[in-house]
């Protein structure tokens with residue numbers, strides 16, 4: 002494969018993203034955004050490895066994507082050794098949330114979020130780069146968040162981890178550039194997934210209001226578009242970053258946020 006950084010795509014590249022012959026790995030692929038990414042990449046022709054803590058959901062997505070399931074706890078560094086290294090497209094998506102004020106935040110939960118959302122992406126990138134460098138092409142896409150660019154109270158571990166992921170992505174972009182490897186973050190606002198449904202329930206209880214009011218008045222307070230994002234809309238951005246027209250886009254953060262960041 003030749004590097005897409007070596008020149009602009011020709012007219013033939015204007016077609017839809019074609020990932021035939023590419024191999025992708027999506028962490029957190031069993032649910033929500035990761036599942037939507039796995040399906041979108043498979044639809045575009047990639048062979049997809051689906052990695053998730055939850056064996057059943059990894060298997061379900063892999064079956065739907067015609068791919069391969071890996072039940073792996075990304076907090077377990079040694080377990081990553083079982084994952085394939087010959088990956089052309091790495092989507093670091095697995096994540097979790099914990100909401101508490103700093104003075105009450107359990108340190109072990111803080112450490113777990115860093116382990117899953119910063120350390121595991123670092124180790125996954127480290128594993129995949131030799132193959133990407135050898136072929137002169139690779140795509141690293143990290144599902145960050147608007148919380149990679151902005152803070153919210155009570156989300157110290159999550160905001161810290163996502164800001165860390167942003168830095169990691171930028172360094173990977175600098176190092177990968179001479180080898181045809183791009184690295185970018187995608188930064189969603191609130192997406193309709195189990196992770197957010199859990200937060201809606203928790204916030205409803207904390208504020209003593211009903212779940213619909215949490216969405217409208219708390220989560221989407223600063224969003225210009227007053228609806229949750231669908232996982233497929235995030236996956237479409239990921240797919241675009243793996244396509245023929247984005248070889249010059251690297252080290253960036255792409256908000257998919259309904260105008261939150263503009264407000």
Ligand code: NAD
Nearest residue numbers: 029031032033034054074075094095096146191192194196
């Ligand atoms: P989700 O809960 O639907 O999916 C997360 C997946 O990660 C789950 O399948 C879970 O099993 C897996 N996972 C968690 N810990 C793991 C571990 N230790 N090892 C392996 N897998 C593990 O959540 P989602 O909303 O789809 O979130 C996916 C990513 O998108 C996360 O990084 C999240 O921070 C980010 N994000 C979500 C939103 C949102 O509003 N939902 C917004 C911005 C960013």
